[in-house]
Amino acid sequence: MEKKNIDWSNIGFGYMPTDYRYVSMYQNGSWDEGVLTSDPNITLNECACVLQYAQTCFEGLKAYTTEDGHIVTFRPDLNGERMENSAKGLEMPPFPKERFVDAITKVVEANAAFVPPYGSGATLYIRPYMFGYDSIIGVKPANIYQFRVFCTPVGPYFKGGAKPITIRVSDFDRAAPHGTGHIKAGLNYAMSLHAIVDAHKNGFDENIYLDPQTRTKIEETGGANVIFITKDGKLVTPKSNSILPSITRRSILQVARDYLGMETEEREIYLDEVKDFAECGLCGTAAVISPVGKIVDHGKEICFPAGMEKMGPVTQKLYETLTGIQMGHIKAPEGWIHVIK
């Protein structure tokens, strides 16, 4: 198979249409068999439920080439499972997780020419999503749904190495108590846009959100979970039912325990104790781990000892081990690597 003529190491994180995408429709109580199509556009009625009431959820994962030349994805079954939960939370019919993995496999296979080669640092970003399709004006769930998967090649997340970022404690809340924070709903991102534009305007890379009820505990950022390393080398991460269960974070916890022999703890973390931690990182599919150098709480700076030039040593070790597993240099736990071809 011949690869597309793309300057792999110089593409950014943007949308580039590929040859095929997958579409399945839900009507009269069931999902149809689904097809690959070359049409990147969707025609919708002006009153489509997704346009009026934001009935939509999504997933994000990557396909990449391992050193031995296979195209693989990382734990797509967990994305499928999470999307079933997101759908239920928005009164949408879940797209079965086995079919989710099959749809992803089909899209990546059909667009194999767009999967960046090993060593380029680039990956094929996969975006599954679903939405209420038919016209709804009185507030209620749609009757017809579309599930779609497209993919787009994206460049290395960090051009020239991972530099620690500065984040601010946000005055905005991300999720209401007992709300939708734990599901990957588009609406959680719509509300984050004002907060992130405002953070950038004020010179910060990201917002860290506090628990909406007491505003004393750390939750997560707009699109990534948080991990901290204590001075005695333990990994701690917030426990809360309004954070999104990151697959990267769950994998890092297992890597810390089983590969690095670290102690791990999921518990409530107070903003007050953050100053005592040695390292901080943000985890998500896009960057795996982005190191945080500084958290600013209304003018008060909390600086982590590793500084603003490089990742902390434990974060670095976690990053290398997890990416080593993903790339096939380190033996993966059973079921983590889904080989496409």
Ligand SMILES: *Cc1c(COP(=O)(O)O)cnc(C)c1O
């Ligand atoms: C998608 C997402 C994450 C990261 O999840 P991964 O499965 O690791 O990619 C973290 N927080 C939020 C709010 C998200 O939407």
